[in-house]
Amino acid sequence: xxxxxxxxxxRIAQTNxxxxxGCLLREGPINRAAIAKRTDLSVPTIMAITGELLExxxxxxxxxxxxxxxKPPEMLEAVPEAFYVAGVDLGRTAxxxxxxxAAAREVLCYTEATGDPFPEDVFIARLEKLIRSRLAALxxxxxxxxxxxxxxxxxxxxGTGRVLISPDFxxxxxxxxxxxxxxxxxxxxxxxxxxxxxLNESSRRGDEYKATFCVNLGYGIGAALVxxxxxxxxxxxxxxxxxxxxxxxxxxxxxxxxxGCLESVASGEAIARQASTVVAHHGRSKMAELCGGDPSKxxxxxxxxxxxxxDRGAQKIIAAAADYIGMGLSTAVNVLDxxxxxxxxxxxxxxxxxxxxxxxGMEDHIMPRSDRKLEVTAGTLEEFxxxxxxxxxxxxxxxxxxxxxx
Numbered sequence: 001x002x003x004x005x006x007x008x009x010x011r012i013a014q015t016n017x018x019x020x021x022g023c024l025l026r027e028g029p030i031n032r033a034a035i036a037k038r039t040d041l042s043v044p045t046i047m048a049i050t051g052e053l054l055e056x057x058x059x060x061x062x063x064x065x066x067x068x069x070x071k072p073p074e075m076l077e078a079v080p081e082a083f084y085v086a087g088v089d090l091g092r093t094a095x096x097x098x099x100x101x102a103a104a105r106e107v108l109c110y111t112e113a114t115g116d117p118f119p120e121d122v123f124i125a126r127l128e129k130l131i132r133s134r135l136a137a138l139x140x141x142x143x144x145x146x147x148x149x150x151x152x153x154x155x156x157x158x159g160t161g162r163v164l165i166s167p168d169f170x171x172x173x174x175x176x177x178x179x180x181x182x183x184x185x186x187x188x189x190x191x192x193x194x195x196x197x198x199l200n201e202s203s204r205r206g207d208e209y210k211a212t213f214c215v216n217l218g219y220g221i222g223a224a225l226v227x228x229x230x231x232x233x234x235x236x237x238x239x240x241x242x243x244x245x246x247x248x249x250x251x252x253x254x255x256x257x258x259x260g261c262l263e264s265v266a267s268g269e270a271i272a273r274q275a276s277t278v279v280a281h282h283g284r285s286k287m288a289e290l291c292g293g294d295p296s297k298x299x300x301x302x303x304x305x306x307x308x309x310x311d312r313g314a315q316k317i318i319a320a321a322a323d324y325i326g327m328g329l330s331t332a333v334n335v336l337d338x339x340x341x342x343x344x345x346x347x348x349x350x351x352x353x354x355x356x357x358x359x360x361g362m363e364d365h366i367m368p369r370s371d372r373k374l375e376v377t378a379g380t381l382e383e384f385x386x387x388x389x390x391x392x393x394x395x396x397x398x399x400x401x402x403x404x405x406x
Contacts, residue, residue, distance in 0.1 A: 017052070086131065092220070111383070132184070157237060216345040
């Protein structure tokens with residue numbers, strides 16, 4: 001029989017403590033006997049662990065609970081205010097920040113315009129100031145923030161959080177995690193925004209699915225695959241660039257440098273650009289009315305609004321975008337074989353008919369298979385879903401590294 005070393009015993013003790021704390025987070029208030037049953041640990045071990053957690057302030061006693069027979073048990077719960085984590089969603093049009101407590105409940109949210117992302121060092125300094133000012137609003141709780149997860153569009157280098165390239169921001173080779181982390185007094189973790197969104201959306205929909213393909217349809221187009229509860233990030237951490245798959249060989253030039261990418265023909269930016277061209281060359285229309293005759297003021301929301309009002313030019317643009325998206329999704333489904341596709345982002349806020357059009361486009365291009373079980377649905381469409389995913393990504397790392405103050 002193998003003898004355990006001191007390191008083995010320490011690792012087991014840490015695992016047991018985190019399992020107990022996780023049980024308290026998920027199921028508290030709960031008594032020690034119930035914790036022992038849930039975690040398959042002995043009552044003496046639970047007594048020792050909860051005693052340590054009580055001493056550190058990570059757990060609190062709620063007094064005696066009810067009992068049908070015998071002595072009423074002491075009820076315990078995790079202290080939500082024991083620590084906090086921040087999540088930041090760096091979108092091209094808006095920066096969104098949330099702060100969650102230990103129980104993953106939102107205690108603060110904030111939005112401001114992204115503005116000019118150049119030069120990069122000036123933008124990062126402004127981001128630092130934004131984070132500090134928002135956390136200061138929490139008072140003493142701000143001192144218990146363990147770190148900030150930052151979700152950024154583009155290719156993010158695994159491990160370093162370096163922005164290899166972000167077409168939306170026009171950034172290339174920017175050490176965002178290192179630079180921002182050097183300015184703040186806590187851990188900073190940078191992840192791809194679509195990966196963060198997928199972590200949050202897939203976790204909120206139950207565990208009956210084997211593989212979830214989450215797609216972000218907004219200013220740009222990106223995606224991520226979650227298998228079970230694990231994000232598949234690829235060999236270099238840059239998986240999910242669905243928007244830069246080519247769907248139109250001779251299509252318009254994309255910001256990534258290729259031509260005919262899905263993002264260049266079907267993203268929110270592409271829809272607005274196509275509509276601007278139509279308005280500039282075809283006079284009166286509902287789209288022209290909505291933008292006051294100035295094509296530069298058109299956005300995707302106006303195009304959807306005009307299509308709903310019967311504007312044929314707008315309807316044609318929306319129909320083409322939905323078909324291209326369906327084409328791109330059908331390729332992804334054929335290759336990855338998920339049992340669920342979740343469509344998120346600003347474009348999905350334009351009503352259920354757009355979802356139906358995308359489903360139809362998928363059916364036109366997907367490989368027929370009688371045994372395929374695939375659910376295609378809209379995401380929660382919550383404004384802070386990506387920022388929440390950034391919180392979750394940071395918590396996953398802190399949990400894996402056993403870096404929580406418990």
